[in-house]
Amino acid sequence: MQVPAPVEYERARSVEDALALLERRGPEARLLAGGHSLLPMMKLRLARPQVLIDVNELSDLAYIRVEGGDLRIGAMARHRDLLESPVAWEHFPIMREAETVIADPLVRNRGTVGGSLCQADPNEDLSAVFAALKAQAVIRSTSESRVVSMDQFHQGPYTTAVGPAEMLVELRVPIRPGSGSAYEKVERRVGDWPVGAAGAFLRLDAGRVAEAGIGLAAVGAEHFRVPAAEESLVGEEPVEEAFTEAGRLAAEGCHPVTDQRGPADYKRHLAYELTRRALRRAAARARGEGDQPCR
Amino acid sequence: MQVTMTVNGEQVTRDVEPRLLLVHFLRDDLGLTGTHWGCDTSNCGVCAVWMDGEPVKSCTVLAAMASGHEIRTVEGLEREGQLDPVQEGFIQEHGLQCGFCTPGMMMTARYLLDRNPHPTDEEIREAISGQICRCTGYENIVRAVRWAARHAAAGQAREEVSAP
Numbered sequence: 421m422q423v424p425a426p427v428e429y430e431r432a433r434s435v436e437d438a439l440a441l442l443e444r445r446g447p448e449a450r451l452l453a454g455g456h457s458l459l460p461m462m463k464l465r466l467a468r469p470q471v472l473i474d475v476n477e478l479s480d481l482a483y484i485r486v487e488g489g490d491l492r493i494g495a496m497a498r499h500r501d502l503l504e505s506p507v508a509w510e511h512f513p514i515m516r517e518a519e520t521v522i523a524d525p526l527v528r529n530r531g532t533v534g535g536s537l538c539q540a541d542p543n544e545d546l547s548a549v550f551a552a553l554k555a556q557a558v559i560r561s562t563s564e565s566r567v568v569s570m571d572q573f574h575q576g577p578y579t580t581a582v583g584p585a586e587m588l589v590e591l592r593v594p595i596r597p598g599s600g601s602a603y604e605k606v607e608r609r610v611g612d613w614p615v616g617a618a619g620a621f622l623r624l625d626a627g628r629v630a631e632a633g634i635g636l637a638a639v640g641a642e643h644f645r646v647p648a649a650e651e652s653l654v655g656e657e658p659v660e661e662a663f664t665e666a667g668r669l670a671a672e673g674c675h676p677v678t679d680q681r682g683p684a685d686y687k688r689h690l691a692y693e694l695t696r697r698a699l700r701r702a703a704a705r706a707r708g709e710g711d712q713p714c715r
Numbered sequence: 716m717q718v719t720m721t722v723n724g725e726q727v728t729r730d731v732e733p734r735l736l737l738v739h740f741l742r743d744d745l746g747l748t749g750t751h752w753g754c755d756t757s758n759c760g761v762c763a764v765w766m767d768g769e770p771v772k773s774c775t776v777l778a779a780m781a782s783g784h785e786i787r788t789v790e791g792l793e794r795e796g797q798l799d800p801v802q803e804g805f806i807q808e809h810g811l812q813c814g815f816c817t818p819g820m821m822m823t824a825r826y827l828l829d830r831n832p833h834p835t836d837e838e839i840r841e842a843i844s845g846q847i848c849r850c851t852g853y854e855n856i857v858r859a860v861r862w863a864a865r866h867a868a869a870g871q872a873r874e875e876v877s878a879p
């Protein structure tokens with residue numbers, strides 16, 4: 421039987437309360453959001469916080485709404501909220517496509533968007549999604565609120581820009597007309613972490629690519645991105661040759677490792693092939709070609 | 716610390732360690748052993764219960780987190796001595812062999828049918844996709860849920876079964 425080691429429990433009533441508790445209880449305190457990464461890690465003693473600060477009461481951070489030209493997602497929005505959000509689907513179909521293949525319905529009822537990003541597991545699907553979309557993260561402490569890019573946010577495996585007395589409160593994704601996005605994931609079985617996954621975002625202008633984002637999960641891409649692959653697309657027509665070249669560069673620029681989910685060369689092949697597939701579908705959406713939810 | 720929550724409509728208060736998992740609270744402190752506990756890794760779903768009306772894996776929720784909330788377990792499925800159609804469906808369609816996964820399966824099935832009274836087979840399979848069954852190959856579980864969908868209201872189940 422695996423149970424967490426002894427720990428203290430505090431329940432935050434507001435963001436201010438959570439931040440004050442973090443500050444007061446020091447670096448051995450950890451925020452407890454959905455708990456679906458933290459509690460399993462505590463059972464395995466991979467994490468041993470002294471104090472848990474439960475932020476599940478902060479339902480005012482569970483929003484998904486359009487504001488100031490952005491899609492804004494509160495850190496406490498659950499996977500399921502994002503999966504079922506009509507505004508997220510309207511502007512960024514990549515979000516629902518990723519959510520349908522993240523974990524299972526029970527985990528999605530609890531796991532949060534903020535917790536997923538702060539966990540910063542190299543296999544995290546949402547990290548790839550927000551990297552592809554070039555989102556911004558709003559981080560708060562008791563004294564300040566700062567906005568960072570996804571590249572700044574993701575500092576390495578399990579490491580983010582969020583300091584010990586800080587909290588991720590919001591993700592902002594600029595809404596860009598003429599754009600399309602899509603997510604492709606290969607998993608060993610339903611609900612598992614990816615063997616490899618790729619998300620794509622394209623904005624077209626006068627028939628050419630004006631902006632490109634490619635997010636890769638589980639294949640060892642630094643900051644979940646391969647900038648060379650994105651840059652190769654800009655100014656090009658959104659055609660097969662361009663997608664193939666971007667896929668080739670994505671495969672070249674990632675560093676997958678062999679593990680129980682598959683050998684490195686297979687994962688590299690997935691980076692190539694899934695990048696092409698995601699780009700193809702993102703381009704079709706950017707051109708306004710009708711499509712269906714993926715499941 | 717003290718936790719107070721509503722379990723199957725009844726308010727309970729207990730002193731617990733903050734690290735206590737909800738599944739162990741239900742089984743060991745309340746004696747509600749209908750909720751099973753299997754994998755320790757949040758993967759198998761045998762521990763599924765409802766929290767505030769939604770199915771969750773109770774091995775990945777602390778009892779402390781559930782304090783102030785409403786829990787429903789498999790023991791709360793029957794109403795006034797009447798089995799829920801989902802329970803009846805598992806009997807009628809042989810939806811179980813060893814029965815280890817069954818409480819969790821029934822909790823997600825009831826949840827699905829409350830939101831979507833006429834699910835497709837694909838929707839049923841999606842609803843139970845966070846739960847593992849080592850025995851049935853899932854086929855009869857899907858049939859059991861379909862049976863329950865056909866015999867919607869609780870109470871209706873027994874009558875139809877016992878009718879000639």
Ligand SMILES: Cc1cc2nc3c(=O)[nH]c(=O)nc-3n(C[C@H](O)[C@H](O)[C@H](O)COP(=O)(O)OP(=O)(O)OC[C@H]3O[C@@H](n4cnc5c(N)ncnc54)[C@H](O)[C@@H]3O)c2cc1C
Pocket residue numbers: 450451452453454455456457458459460495496521522523524527530531532533534535536538539543544545546582586587588589611612613614756757758
């Ligand atoms: C069986 C299973 C399958 C899964 N499959 C997938 C999958 O296929 N793809 C995938 O991407 N993920 C998967 N996950 C992970 C799932 O998405 C988790 O829910 C997620 O990683 C963590 O979110 P959480 O809200 O549960 O975070 P928690 O576990 O509560 O927290 C995770 C970490 O983030 C910190 N934290 C949480 N919120 C904040 C905040 N607002 N600000 C600062 N720090 C914060 C916590 O202190 C902790 O260190 C799976 C999980 C399980 C259990």
Ligand code: FES
Pocket residue numbers: 751752753754755756757758759760761762763772773774775
């Ligand atoms: S015991 Fe909870 S998921 Fe396996």
Ligand code: FES
Pocket residue numbers: 810811812813814815816817847848849850851
């Ligand atoms: S009936 Fe045995 S595990 Fe499902």
